[in-house]
Amino acid sequence: MKELSEQATLEQAKSGFNFFLAIPNSELYRLVVDGCRHKDEQGFVGYEARESGSVRCFLNAILEKKDFVNSKEPVTIELFKEIHRVCSPGGRFFPGQFKETYPGTSHGFGIYQLSIEGLKDLCDFADRNKEFKVSYYDNNFVIHKLNLYGINMELSLCRRPARSKPNEEQEFKITYAVSLTKENTSTLAESTINKLNNTLAQANNDNTILEAIVECIYELEHAHMFHDANLRSNMILANLLLMQHGFPPVSYFDPNYLDGVSKAEFFNIMKEGMLKTLDIIEHPNEAHFNFKSSSLSADAQKTYADIIKPITESKEKLNYSVPNEINQQIQLVRERIQKLQQNPEPKWIINDFKFHLENSDIFSEYVSLNVAKHAQRNSFFNNNNNNNIPSYQNSSVNNYPQQSTKDTTQDKDEITSEPEKIESCEESEEMFYRRLLKEVLDSNETSADKIKTLSEVGTPSGVDWTILDLVSEEGASEEIIEGLREYSTANLSL
Incomplete structure (x- = not known):
């Protein structure tokens, strides 16, 4: 690929922000809310109920940093903290403060998100950062020593409550997570961001650019710099960097996969999310992630209009209108994305490793839910206009985590929708x-x-x-x- 000239990269940055501005107002929430939640939670409604103010703050953080996008400026620690400050609604989550300045928290993620290569990357990351500690939540479970695919590392299988329904504050279900925690974050943040800037300064092709962005976001996410709002801060930073290099922002089916897949596997996810954003720009009235925004109730549409009012007003102040050449820009950037390398599909840990748990019945039902989630994910992307792009999101459901505890006889037909019995996984x-x-x-x-x-x-x-x-x-x-x-x-x- 030819080297990217400075003038070319500046022009790309301008077109990158154009992609954000070209997303119809009715569809902007798709940058914030996981696509896997759109159908069951009525677009933005469930997310806003759980995380009040977060949709507006996320979008506002992107708009506030448009000057960064339209520049060649490197990322700084101050920029990253400012992103967190802006996207933390109402001043929650110790805005803009790394967690070394207050009592630490642990970073957990669901077993269903964990791939074999993701575990390898996680162990490698922890091995390079000795100041990380293994966290432990629940005395019912011993710390399991994993000796898998040549990896030796002690990780805790922790159990903690999570809201299962946004409108029922007292409803909880149990989730399981491999969890790490860290006391001192500034040094890692600084080295991660410096490495990103150095790589981008020397990058002369798109694969190197995207790999650098993925590696930076991966390390920041696993370090879990802040008390909360880590993933949204990292996704905003990733989108700013993508747009700075002429790519569209990403619409994710489930950004939480960043926690458990490898960097190479998340590279694929980011590619597909960029293509999904282009699809949303071109076809805003169609169903995306199996949900049409036009199906929102009148009350929900009014609420949404109020939420994004500052965003629409900011667009008006920019005197923005979709440029005549936007279709050409979309075609050109789609070709850039399609030329990016395609990495191997994930192999999920649940398929190959049995966790022997004292509470395996509940774990079995939780895994059933997530098998269904993967089956849904497959169907969402089967209708993607970019089916010619190799993608694990277009793969057979057999490539996704299968139940691996006591009950291994579940028929495939039973996991094409969420199991009715999942209520038994919930507790007040x-x-x-x-x-x-x-x-x-x-x-x-x-x-x-x-x-x-x-x-x-x-x-x-x-x-x-x-x-x-x-x-x-x-x-x-x-x-x-x-x-x-x-x-x-x-x-x-x-």
Whole structure:
């Protein structure tokens, strides 16, 4: 491929931002909300219920950084922190602060997202960053030593609550995750961003450019620099970099695959997401990810118009109109994307490795849900206009994770839609806390240690019970109850 001249890259940057501006207002949410959620959650509706204000903040972060896109400026730590600040609605998530400045959090992701090559990349990443620690959440599970495909590393299989329905705040389901945590982030962030800038400064072909962007986003995501809003910050940075180099932003089916696939595999996902954005620009009235925006209710459309009003006003201030040459730009950039290398498809870890869990029945049903999710994903992309591009999203469902716990007899026809029995995977917040408290009470710890452990739990906000209530109802001894009462009086947290 011919070297890219400075003038050519500046022109590409301008056309890159044009792709963002050319996305019809009715379709902008698709850059923010996972495509796999569009049908079940009515486009943006479910996401906005869970993450109020995030759609507007995500889009606003892109608009605010248009000068970066239209320049040859390198990425800086300050830019990355500013992206996080802008995309954290209402000042939540310690905006713009790396998590070394406050108590650390762990980074977990679902087993269904983990591929064989993704595990290799994860282990390599952890091996190069010795300051990472293995995190551990649940005393029901021991730390499993994985010795798989020549990889030796201790990872915890952790269990934590996650909201299963956006409109039912107290509904929870159990998720499983391989999790790493890190205390000091600045050094890694600086070295990752410096490496990106150095590679891009010397890049003379599109494969090198995209590989550099993927590697940077991969490392920032796995380092999990912030308390929350990490993935959206990383996706915004990726889109800014893509547009700076003349590519369109990405519309993902599920960006969470970044957590568990390899860099080479995510390279493919990013390619396909760019092609999907071009498809949305060209055919805004058609169904994308199996959902038409026109099917939103009148109330939802009004709510959405209010959400993106600042975005539409910003477009008006830019005096933007779709340029006459946009179709030509789309054709040219599609050819660029199609010429990018195609990496091997993922081989999913669930197909080849059985996790022996004490709670395998629940795990079995959770995996069933995600097998169905992969089957849906396959059907979404079967109708993609770019079927001539080799893609694991166009592959047979057999390439996706299959159930690998006790129940291995499930018929293929049963996983073409979400299993009805998934409700059994859900538990209320109260049930979740009762189970955890009972585990502590039934343990072999001394009463003093039990009091210390229970006192650190704390009652969550917005519930009509307390930790002390639950402990009493679960049959705790008078010694433990009295010890917790004394702690509660002093600390007002139980």
